[in-house]
Amino acid sequence: MARILIVDDSPTEMSKMxxxxEKSGHEVLxxxxxxxxxxLxxxxxxxxxxxxxxxxGLNGFQATRQLMKDPETSAIPVIVVTTKDQETDRVWAKRQGAVDYITKPVDEVLLFQTLKKALATKPASPRQPDA
Structure with missing residues (x-):
């Protein structure tokens, strides 16, 4: 399964996600x-x-922008998960490079559908030459 990084300052939300x-077999950072x-x-x-x-400190828009501008992390899909439910926030998240946007409270089915779609669009890691 996938390695998923959760970036959230709420211990409750972090624990829920x-x-x-983890119950679906993903590794969580x-x-x-x-x-x-x-x-991280x-x-x-x-x-x-x-x-x-x-x-x-560094909010999620700023952090997403930093990840997208860095060649080391620009291929990692970022899904915004927030309580902010305004269209302007959705547009701004996409402009920073987020691939999708989910509002809290997180619906488990929607989370997995969104994650599956994001992982499907992630470019494959460069293949190492055979030894």
Whole structure:
């Protein structure tokens, strides 16, 4: 299954999403703010990132923009997961490079549909030459 990085400052939301993902066999990485999320994504190269918007310090829009501008992480799909449900937030998330947008409370079926779609569009890792 996939390695998913959750970036969210809410312990409750983090726990809910992690449980959903882990029971389906995904490996979960966690960061509680945008700066740590960017650093962890650069270090671990997860298959996808679930990014909250409203966080102290580096917010989710800024963190997504940093990930998309970095050649090391630009191919990692970012799905925004937030309580913000305005069309302007959706548009702004896409402009930062997010592939999709889900509002909280997170619907498990929608989360997995969105994640499956995002993982399907992720470019394959470069193949290593055979030895």
């Amino acid at each position: 992690a449980k959903m993902l 966690q960061a509680t703010n945008g700066a740590d999320g960017v650093a 994504a650069r270090q671990e190269k997860p298959d996808a990132v679930l990014m909250d918007i409203v966080m102290p």
